[in-house]
Amino acid sequence: MTGNHTGTAIEAQGLTLRFGHTLAVNALDLAIPRGSIYGFLGPNGSGKSSSIRMLTGLLKPTSGQARVLGETLPGGEEKLRLRIGYMTQKFSLYDNLSVQENLDFVARIYGVPRAQAKQRRDELISVYELSDQRKQMAGSMSGGQKQRLALAAATLHRPELLFLDEPTSAVDPENRREFWERLFDLCDGGTTILVSTHYMDEAERCHQLAILDLGVKRADGSPQALMNAMNAWVIEVAGDNLRELKAALGKEPLVLSAAQIGARLRVLIHKKQEITDPLPWLQARVGGRSLEFVRASLEDVFVSCTGVHHVGSAHVE
Amino acid sequence: MWGLPMWNRIWAIVTKELRQLSRDRMSFGLIVMIPLIQLMLFGYAINTDARQLPAGVVDMEQSSYSRALILATEASQVVQFTSQYSSMVEAEAAITRGEVKAVLYLPSDLDGRLLRRRAAGENPELSEPLGQWLVDGSDTVVASSIRGLRNMPLQEVVDQAFVPSSPTLEVVQYFNPEQRTVVNIVPGLLGIILTMTMVLFTSAAIVREREQGNIEFLITTPVQPFELMLGKIVPYVLVGFVQIAIILGAGNLVFDVPVRGRLDYLAMAAMLFILASLTLGLVISTIAKSQLQAMQMTVFVLLPSILLSGFLFPFEAMPRPAQVIAEMLPATHFMRMARAIILRDADIFSLQYDALALLAITAVGLLIASSRFSKRLN
Numbered sequence: 218m219t220g221n222h223t224g225t226a227i228e229a230q231g232l233t234l235r236f237g238h239t240l241a242v243n244a245l246d247l248a249i250p251r252g253s254i255y256g257f258l259g260p261n262g263s264g265k266s267s268s269i270r271m272l273t274g275l276l277k278p279t280s281g282q283a284r285v286l287g288e289t290l291p292g293g294e295e296k297l298r299l300r301i302g303y304m305t306q307k308f309s310l311y312d313n314l315s316v317q318e319n320l321d322f323v324a325r326i327y328g329v330p331r332a333q334a335k336q337r338r339d340e341l342i343s344v345y346e347l348s349d350q351r352k353q354m355a356g357s358m359s360g361g362q363k364q365r366l367a368l369a370a371a372t373l374h375r376p377e378l379l380f381l382d383e384p385t386s387a388v389d390p391e392n393r394r395e396f397w398e399r400l401f402d403l404c405d406g407g408t409t410i411l412v413s414t415h416y417m418d419e420a421e422r423c424h425q426l427a428i429l430d431l432g433v434k435r436a437d438g439s440p441q442a443l444m445n446a447m448n449a450w451v452i453e454v455a456g457d458n459l460r461e462l463k464a465a466l467g468k469e470p471l472v473l474s475a476a477q478i479g480a481r482l483r484v485l486i487h488k489k490q491e492i493t494d495p496l497p498w499l500q501a502r503v504g505g506r507s508l509e510f511v512r513a514s515l516e517d518v519f520v521s522c523t524g525v526h527h528v529g530s531a532h533v534e
Numbered sequence: 535m536w537g538l539p540m541w542n543r544i545w546a547i548v549t550k551e552l553r554q555l556s557r558d559r560m561s562f563g564l565i566v567m568i569p570l571i572q573l574m575l576f577g578y579a580i581n582t583d584a585r586q587l588p589a590g591v592v593d594m595e596q597s598s599y600s601r602a603l604i605l606a607t608e609a610s611q612v613v614q615f616t617s618q619y620s621s622m623v624e625a626e627a628a629i630t631r632g633e634v635k636a637v638l639y640l641p642s643d644l645d646g647r648l649l650r651r652r653a654a655g656e657n658p659e660l661s662e663p664l665g666q667w668l669v670d671g672s673d674t675v676v677a678s679s680i681r682g683l684r685n686m687p688l689q690e691v692v693d694q695a696f697v698p699s700s701p702t703l704e705v706v707q708y709f710n711p712e713q714r715t716v717v718n719i720v721p722g723l724l725g726i727i728l729t730m731t732m733v734l735f736t737s738a739a740i741v742r743e744r745e746q747g748n749i750e751f752l753i754t755t756p757v758q759p760f761e762l763m764l765g766k767i768v769p770y771v772l773v774g775f776v777q778i779a780i781i782l783g784a785g786n787l788v789f790d791v792p793v794r795g796r797l798d799y800l801a802m803a804a805m806l807f808i809l810a811s812l813t814l815g816l817v818i819s820t821i822a823k824s825q826l827q828a829m830q831m832t833v834f835v836l837l838p839s840i841l842l843s844g845f846l847f848p849f850e851a852m853p854r855p856a857q858v859i860a861e862m863l864p865a866t867h868f869m870r871m872a873r874a875i876i877l878r879d880a881d882i883f884s885l886q887y888d889a890l891a892l893l894a895i896t897a898v899g900l901l902i903a904s905s906r907f908s909k910r911l912n
Contacts, residue, residue, distance in 0.1 A: 273754050298756040309751035313557045314550070325546035326755045328539045370751075 226251045226378050226409040227272060231281035234267050234432075241267040243432040244281065249411060249425070254404050256423030257413035258515075260523060264432035265413035266306060269382050272411070273303050286378055299327065302376035306383045308363045312356025316347050316366055319355055320373060327374040341369040345399070361392035368396070372403065379403065381412040385419065397422055417516045428522050435522035444513045449473055449521045450495045451513050454482040456506030466502065474520045483511075485521055543757055547765025551739070555769060561735075565773050569727045569780045576723055577789045580846070581715045584679040589613035590634040592625050594642035603664070607638060607686065612679050622668075629670050636680050640665040664688075709877045717792075720785035721872040722845040724804075725865040727781065728774055729811055729839045730832070735770050736815030737828040745824060759907045763900075767812045774808040775801075782876075795875035799882040803875060806892040807868035813899030814864065820906035839865035867891045 229247040233240065242264040249255045257265040270276040272285055274294030283290045288297050310319045320341060324334035342348055345365040350358055355366060364384060371379060381400075385393045397419065404410055412423065420426050420440065427437040436443055454462065459482045466475040466484060471492065473485040484499065492498045496508055555561060593600050608615055617634060619625040625637040641647070647664050667684075671677040710717045740763075743749045752762065778800075785791040793800070814835060822828035839845070842852065842860040849860060849870075860866045867888035874880035882889070 275750065275753060295756075298754065301754070303751065303754040305747060305750045307747040307750075309747040309749075311550070311554065311748060312746070313554050318550075318553065322546055322550050323755075326543055326752075326757055328542060328756065 224251055225249060225284075227255075227283065227285050227411065229272070229281065229283040232268065232271055232278050232283055233280045234264075234271060234276060235279040240432050242271065242278075245432075245434055247283070247427065247434075249409065251409050252404065252407055253424040254400060254410045254412065254422070256420045256426035257411070257429055258415070258417075258420040258426050258519060259413075259429035260415060262431075263429040263523070265429055266382050267432075268429070269303075269380050269411065269413060273297075273301060273380055299374060300377050302371035302374065302379045304367050304371040304379070304381045304384055306386065308355075308367060308387075310355055310363075310367060310370055313354055315352050315354055316342065316350050316358075317352065319366065320370060323370045323373050329374060337373060341373060345369045360387040361389065364388050364392070364396065365399075368399065372408075376408065378409045379411070381410065383413050383415070385414065385416065393419065417514070417519065420519075421515050428519060430523035436518065440515050443518045444515060447513045447518050447521055448488050449485045449513070449517065450488060451511050451517050452484050452486065452495060452499055453478075453509050453511050454484060454499070454503050454506050455480060455509070456503070462503060462506070469502065476520075483517075485517055487521075539756075540758070540761060544761045544765045544768075547757075547762060548768045551766060551769045552772075555773075565731065565776065566780060568731060569723075569777045570784060572727055573720065573723055573781055573784050574788070576719055577716050577785070580719050582675055583713060583715060584675050585611050586614045587612060587635045587676060587679065588616045588633070590617040590619050590625055590628050590637040591615050592619045592622060592637060592639045595640055595644040597645050599648055600640045600644050603640065603644075603688075604638070606688075607683065610683060610686065612683055613638075625668060629668060632670075635670050635673075635676050637668040638665060639668060714789075716785075716789045717877065718873065719845075720781065720789060720791040721876040722843075722869055723785075724778055724781050724872050725807070725843060725869045726836075726840055726845055727777060728804075728808065728868075729863075729865045730836055731777060732770060732774055732808055732811035733815040733818065733835055734829065734832045735773065736767060736812045737818035737822060737832060738825050739766050739770075740816070740819035741822050741825050741828045759904055763816055763903065763907070767809075767816070770812060771805075771808050774811075775804065778804050791876075793876050794879040795877075796879075796882075799880075800872070800875045802882055803868060803871040803885070803889070806889055806896070807864055807871075810864035810867075810892045810895040810899065813896050813903060816903040817899050817906075820903050835863070839863050842866065843869045845869055861891065862895070864892055864895055867895075 225248055227247055227249040229245055232242060232245040232247070234242040245264075245268055257268060259265050267276060271278045272283055272290070274290055274297060277291050285293075285297055286300050288294075290297075311322070314322065317338065320338045321334065324338060329337060342351055345368065347362065347365060347369070350362055350366075355363060358366070364387065368381075368384070371381075385396055388396065393416070400410055400412070412419070414420055423440065425437065425439050426443070428435045428443075438446070456462070459477055459480075463475045463477060463482055466472045466482075471487045471489060473487055475482055475484045477483075486492065486495050486499065496510070499508060591604055593604065604615060607613060613636060615638075617628060619628060619637065622639060625639065628634050629637060644664060647662060650662070651664070667680050669677050669680045707713060743752065782791075782793055786793060815832075818828055818831045818835075822831055838859065841847070842856055843849070843863055843865040844860070845865070849857065849866065852860065871880075871882075871885045871888045874885055875882070
């Protein structure tokens with residue numbers, strides 16, 4: 218089972234989590250191939266963290282089950298411990314231990330033999346550029362350094378499957394780019410990665426992703442396929458008084474969203490039978506302003522399937 | 535799960551905990567300073583044998599006898615006369631105001647009473663009291679100290695003609711012949727201070743990991759709840775023994791409190807008590823959601839440990855329900871064992887009831903704690 222780069226790393230059927238009266242995750246189905254980077258894209262409270270916590274065995278699903286690396290959850294959590302790595306949303310290593318001490322502690326908890334642990338620790342410190350912070354207390358480091366330390370700790374025991382819960386929420390764009398380079402390096406080495414995010418640019422880097430909203434999976438597939446298959450037209454309007462126009466278009470039931478981008482208004486129109494050609498339909502509503510069809514972005518996909526206006530679920534192979 | 539990897543994980547947690555503790559200067563300082571300061575404070579301050587109580591006097595006779603009686607009373611050191619009042623009404627008002635704790639009233643026929651008393655000799659039916667003590671009886675310790683002055687010998691006051699009345703029964707005081715409160719207080723303080731630090735440290739140590747989010751990472755590792763708990767407890771067992779050494783050492787040096795019993799017996803009793811207190815802390819840690827809550831629950835255990843354990847008031851004098859509650863506190867059992875071993879050189883085997891009680895508390899605590907702590911967040 219180990220070292221197998223084909224097949225599925227995670228399969229889930231009807232994974233559901235209920236907290237009291239709220240459904241945090243509602244009947245989630247997943248099929249995540251090995252050796253890929255899979256993204257959970259969704260706003261805060263969409264069930265990304267809860268889903269990850271169920272797949273790591275931290276939360277017991279109310280119903281449904283999952284197979285992670287061949288182990289059935291709930292039930293097989295303990296057998297997975299040495300095979301998965303988990304980087305929590307909030308920094309969860311020890312603030313008053315140094316970089317080296319934190320890594321040594323993690324190595325001992327995972328039972329890495331002493332000589333090997335030292336070598337691995339030094340390797341990680343160099344790969345994740347923490348040599349200057351080796352003796353520094355983790356609590357006094359920057360967001361980017363903490364994130365690199367957390368990733369080093371989560372990958373110390375060379376897990377086959379890595380869970381990252383909003384790993385870049387506390388770092389600047391520069392560090393985010395670097396971080397993703399490291400994820401691709403890990404992926405190249407055969408690690409399957411499940412990462413949650415609310416950044417579009419990050420989601421776009423994933424091989425495949427699922428868009429979550431209010432605990433429901435609204436769409437999944439590769440970013441390109443999701444954009445191609447989007448159930449809405451995207452038209453940009455240029456002209457003046459865009460704020461007023463935005464307010465007016467907001468009242469149209471078939472307009473999913475109208476968002477100002479600089480001097481233009483980006484309008485998403487639901488692909489429905491009432492509209493045969495969206496250009497004249499929109500022209501009638503925007504006066505003399507100029508219109509232009511544009512390519513859908515992942516953000517358009519996200520907007521079209523989350524929030525009050527979502528147009529239903531999509532599944533793209 | 536059992537075997538070398540398990541012990542390695544436990545040891546990893548123990549060393550991590552010790553390292554963190556040594557970095558937390560405040561906590562590290564408190565481990566040493568709490569027992570030292572409290573020992574000094576309670577050692578000097580707590581005294582059930584009241585002395586130099588402020589008192590007043592109403593002397594209606596103003597004779598040489600009355601003045602001699604007042605001086606002799608003061609010489610007993612139980613009271614110190616701070617005020618003179620001219621009437622009973624004034625004296626009662628002074629007690630009400632809290633100015634004095636007691637007033638000695640000497641009537642205007644004091645000399646006559648003295649003469650009649652001498653004539654009556656030892657015949658108790660004919661003798662009448664010379665004067666009267668008015669006491670603020672709200673504090674029973676004060677009241678009983680003054681009551682001790684009731685049978686004050688009079689030979690210093692009048693002349694040697696009086697035969698000092700011989701007591702009906704003689705009392706021989708074992709183990710603390712000088713009746714110093716501190717002798718009883720120091721061994722008791724072991725129980726109080728350890729209850730405070732052990733319960734608080736363990737409960738806070740686990741709650742802190744949860745508050746800071748470390749638990750979420752730890753429970754995705756191969757660490758088992760039992761290993762985590764044991765790893766968290768062991769460092770504080772060491773802390774507990776350090777504190778015991780400080781209290782007994784300083785108690786012996788400063789207050790001359792002897793350690794009569796065998797140290798290995800004391801160590802055994804201490805070990806049982808420390809384990810019971812630590813599991814109590816563990817139980818709290820599985821209930822409390824924040825360090826503040828853990829602190830409040832610790833105080834909830836600490837207060838009865840101070841008041842009901844026999845630390846300040848004799849256990850035997852408490853009503854039955856209070857005794858039942860006290861029996862559930864580790865401090866009560868350790869208090870008995872510590873005093874027995876330290877002061878009376880008792881054999882550990884004669885204290886098996888308390889030893890078993892501590893073991894039972896530990897077992898029940900561990901059962902509750904490990905059933906409540908699971909490797910899940912929901």
